[in-house]
Amino acid sequence: MFERRLFREEHEMFRASVRKFIEKEIAPYHQQWEKDGIVPRELWLKAGAAGMLCCTIPEEYGGLGLDYLFDVIVFEEMARSGFTAPGFMIHCDLVATYIKSFGSEEQKKYWLPKMVSGEAIGSLGMTEPHAGSDLKNIKTRATRNGDSYIIDGQKVFISNGQLCDVIVLATKTDSSQGAAGITLFLVDTSLPGFVRGKKLDKLGLKGQDTSELFFENLRVPASAMLGTEGQGFALMMTKLAQERLAQAIRSAVVAETAIDWTVEYTHNRKAFGGTIADFQNTQFKLAELKTEAVIGRVFTDACIEKFMRGELSEIDAAMAKMWLSNLHCKVVDECLQLFGGWGYMWEYPIARAYADARIVKIAGGSIEVMKHIIGRSLYRELAGRESVRPISSSRDKGEGDKPKGRAAA
Amino acid sequence: MLKPRAVYGPEHEMFRDAVRGFIRAEITPHFERWEREGIVDRSYWQAGGRAGLLCPQVPEAYGGPGGSFKYNCIVVEEIGYAGYAGPMTDFSVHSDVCAGYLLNAGTEEQKRKWLPRLVSGETVCAIAMTEPGAGSDLQGLRTRATRDGDRLRVNGAKTFISNGQHCDLVIVVARTSDAPGAKGMSLVLVEADRPGFRRGRNLHKLGHLSSDTSELFFDDVEVPLSHIMGAEGSGFATLMSELPQERLIIAFQSMAAAQRAFDVTCEYVRGRKAFGQPLADFQNTRYKLADLKADLQVGWAFADQCLERHLRHELSALDASTAKLWCTEMHGRMVDQCLQFFGGYGFMREYEICRLYADARVQRIYGGTSEIMRELIARNL
Numbered sequence: 082m083f084e085r086r087l088f089r090e091e092h093e094m095f096r097a098s099v100r101k102f103i104e105k106e107i108a109p110y111h112q113q114w115e116k117d118g119i120v121p122r123e124l125w126l127k128a129g130a131a132g133m134l135c136c137t138i139p140e141e142y143g144g145l146g147l148d149y150l151f152d153v154i155v156f157e158e159m160a161r162s163g164f165t166a167p168g169f170m171i172h173c174d175l176v177a178t179y180i181k182s183f184g185s186e187e188q189k190k191y192w193l194p195k196m197v198s199g200e201a202i203g204s205l206g207m208t209e210p211h212a213g214s215d216l217k218n219i220k221t222r223a224t225r226n227g228d229s230y231i232i233d234g235q236k237v238f239i240s241n242g243q244l245c246d247v248i249v250l251a252t253k254t255d256s257s258q259g260a261a262g263i264t265l266f267l268v269d270t271s272l273p274g275f276v277r278g279k280k281l282d283k284l285g286l287k288g289q290d291t292s293e294l295f296f297e298n299l300r301v302p303a304s305a306m307l308g309t310e311g312q313g314f315a316l317m318m319t320k321l322a323q324e325r326l327a328q329a330i331r332s333a334v335v336a337e338t339a340i341d342w343t344v345e346y347t348h349n350r351k352a353f354g355g356t357i358a359d360f361q362n363t364q365f366k367l368a369e370l371k372t373e374a375v376i377g378r379v380f381t382d383a384c385i386e387k388f389m390r391g392e393l394s395e396i397d398a399a400m401a402k403m404w405l406s407n408l409h410c411k412v413v414d415e416c417l418q419l420f421g422g423w424g425y426m427w428e429y430p431i432a433r434a435y436a437d438a439r440i441v442k443i444a445g446g447s448i449e450v451m452k453h454i455i456g457r458s459l460y461r462e463l464a465g466r467e468s469v470r471p472i473s474s475s476r477d478k479g480e481g482d483k484p485k486g487r488a489a490a
Numbered sequence: 491m492l493k494p495r496a497v498y499g500p501e502h503e504m505f506r507d508a509v510r511g512f513i514r515a516e517i518t519p520h521f522e523r524w525e526r527e528g529i530v531d532r533s534y535w536q537a538g539g540r541a542g543l544l545c546p547q548v549p550e551a552y553g554g555p556g557g558s559f560k561y562n563c564i565v566v567e568e569i570g571y572a573g574y575a576g577p578m579t580d581f582s583v584h585s586d587v588c589a590g591y592l593l594n595a596g597t598e599e600q601k602r603k604w605l606p607r608l609v610s611g612e613t614v615c616a617i618a619m620t621e622p623g624a625g626s627d628l629q630g631l632r633t634r635a636t637r638d639g640d641r642l643r644v645n646g647a648k649t650f651i652s653n654g655q656h657c658d659l660v661i662v663v664a665r666t667s668d669a670p671g672a673k674g675m676s677l678v679l680v681e682a683d684r685p686g687f688r689r690g691r692n693l694h695k696l697g698h699l700s701s702d703t704s705e706l707f708f709d710d711v712e713v714p715l716s717h718i719m720g721a722e723g724s725g726f727a728t729l730m731s732e733l734p735q736e737r738l739i740i741a742f743q744s745m746a747a748a749q750r751a752f753d754v755t756c757e758y759v760r761g762r763k764a765f766g767q768p769l770a771d772f773q774n775t776r777y778k779l780a781d782l783k784a785d786l787q788v789g790w791a792f793a794d795q796c797l798e799r800h801l802r803h804e805l806s807a808l809d810a811s812t813a814k815l816w817c818t819e820m821h822g823r824m825v826d827q828c829l830q831f832f833g834g835y836g837f838m839r840e841y842e843i844c845r846l847y848a849d850a851r852v853q854r855i856y857g858g859t860s861e862i863m864r865e866l867i868a869r870n871l
Contacts, residue, residue: 213833215764238834282839284848352627362861414822417851421625421859422650425852427694436696439847440837442830449774449830 083379092150099158102131107164114166114288118280129199135177143194149389160334163430165437166288168241174327176203179249183308183316204245206236214450217259223252232299242292246270254310263313266305274299285436322398326388328445329401332409333381336374339434343416370412377408396458403451406441413438492571497794509568512541517574524700528692529655530577539611545589553606562586563742570746573842575849576700583652586739588615591661595720595728616657618648626862629671635664635678644711654704655692658682672726677719686711697848734810740857741793741813744821751846752782755828785820808870815863818853825850
């Protein structure tokens with residue numbers, strides 16, 4: 082077996098405390114939260130007090146200034162528990178990271194301490210009803226008006242949509258432009274003109290308050306802008322690798338965990354005078370899945386290391402996200418089958434894991450977008466060789482998800 | 491709309507129209523509520539009876555319309571194609587499975603008593619095979635029906651029973667002797683109003699939300715010996731002869747639902763634009779849909795061929811297992827690949843493809859898992 086070499090003793094101590102937190106503060110209530118379609122705010126405050134939110138935020142902004150592996154541990158332990166209701170990943174990995182990386186001093190000082198404590202919950206407003214993968218095509222407008230901007234538009238599929246206090250919102254400040262017309266704002270949801278739409282009824286992730294959001298004549302000061310005008314798309318591109326890595330991290334753990342559950346179940350489940358585990362089919366299926374889970378683990382950990390050295394490319398991250406998402410879905414499907422009728426019953430974690438899984442091939446960049454990024458890079462390399470010109474590393478930046486040609490999506 | 495196929499004549503298409511009318515009037519207005527409540531209204535059953543949708547294969551002598559099993563297929567195809575998996579399974583278990591057992595294994599008295607009530611919807615029927623500790627392994631069943639003078643005492647627990655909350659009559663697979671393996675198994679008719687019969691929870695499932703799938707408990711339930719179907723100890727043999735029909739109808743359920751998933755997806759990709767063109771124009775979309783279309787063509791051809799064989803009493807266990815295995819596996823691939831084209835909307839329950847995806851997963855499990863189908867096919871090699 083491949084030993085994981087990423088973590089040191091302090092990480093493992095933190096891991097133990099995260100597990101304890103999940104056992105005590107999440108496990109007993111998760112079923113209720115699934116019914117409610119939302120978690121209580123107190124959970125966020127408790128998670129903040131336990132040091133589980135935004136571990137990498139520097140001390141000057143109220144954080145602990147820990148390394149990325151502490152965030153990884155939170156994502157991993159949440160994934161291992163099978164509890165998907167609290168939307169910590171979006172909050173920590175995306176929203177806090179955006180503010181930390183692109184925010185003004187004032188924005189950082191205002192929002193980050195509250196995000197670390199769980200007092201302010203973050204969400205990311207990108208997708209719109211008519212623009213998912215095709216992000217450049219968003220319609221939400223931010224129009225300059227004196228020293229403020231007026232925001233009008235609509236977002237959909239927004240995680241933490243009912244709870245969020247702050248949104249990193251993608252808008253168009255210049256509708257004549259594609260990517261270059263996109264600007265990010267940090268929107269305080271207590272402002273007039275911010276309207277929460279309905280909480281969406283989903284296949285899985287039942288405890289997450291995924292919602293529609295509306296912006297009606299919402300006035301924000303120019304100082305709420307994140308980065309500069311027209312810079313939004315480029316900023317988002319620089320964080321995509323991190324976002325996709327986090328998803329691979331989660332999927333790698335779900336795959337491992339579903340296999341563990343299934344090994345245990347098939348070992349105990351009696352049939353035909355033995356157990357399900359006695360069948361060659363069971364052992365061979367699980368052997369294939371386990372092998373793939375180990376390959377996925379090794380690649381994911383290699384990507385984590387690369388990321389921490391600042392070397393994880395958009396292509397590495399796309400490969401990790403695509404391969405681990407596919408594996409995640411394949412594992413829950415094949416494992417559910419080995420549970421027979423119980424696999425279809427919501428009370429079994431494998432049934433919920435199956436329902437939760439299907440979004441991972443879609444959210445955070447669909448499989449098709451990942452293929453596009455990887456496929457495009459192959460020809461770009463070839464073009465570089467033919468012209469005997471070194472490819473500058475900046476060529477991959479700033480263009481991101483810009484499919485060209487008919488084979489794109 | 492499902493296209494006409496050579497296996498059906500004009501009389502079938504007229505019936506199909508009537509089924510469509512029934513769906514519009516009796517299912518569509520209530521379906522969302524039923525999904526929320528986890529059960530259909532009792533009036534759905536009576537309406538189905540009035541409209542002639544229940545047990546269309548039952549002969550006139552037993553109060554039925556005396557149609558062929560093709561009419562059963564049409565009911566399943568149409569409700570399945572409408573995307574109403576829960577109501578579809580409810581009827582299918584009652585008409586295609588339970589009525590089949592009564593017709594082919596019931597005594598004359600049992601047929602005369604129960605079949606007219608199944609046809610009218612006055613009695614809702616369920617069949618109880620699976621137990622908490624035994625699903626695929628029918629010989630591992632523990633529920634017992636013990637002889638006590640001229641009575642049987644039924645004891646045991648069943649689970650995943652379709653129509654478990656509505657049923658008035660349950661065909662219980664139980665052990666009537668300690669004869670080893672299959673020999674000690676009998677089918678026993680148990681009415682739901684007998685003392686000691688208890689309905690357990692209506693189980694919360696991944697899909698088929700409006701179908702009442704439940705646990706059932708039998709605590710010293712007394713029935714007369716005349717409630718044994720066929721001869722005592724013949725239960726396993728009856729199961730073996732009736733399971734092919736159940737597997738054939740599941741293949742049709744999957745074909746209809748897969749066709750629906752494909753059709754709604756074709757419509758969606760034509761309308762949805764990304765990167766300046768309809769999704770339908772991307773080569774990836776076109777090739778994936780081409781594969782799925784080929785799967786549908788092959789599946790319908792094989793299923794229809796099996797249906798013809800079934801009507802000639804020539805459908806083998808091998809044919810039925812092959813149809814169930816291939817059509818339900820194809821159904822699983824279909825809903826997964828179709829959902830992907832819907833992006834984030836595919837994960838939202840208000841989109842039909844999302845429900846079709848959740849509903850599909852059980853097809854590879856109930857009525858004999860894919861593994862059991864492979865086992866049966868492999869035995870014939």
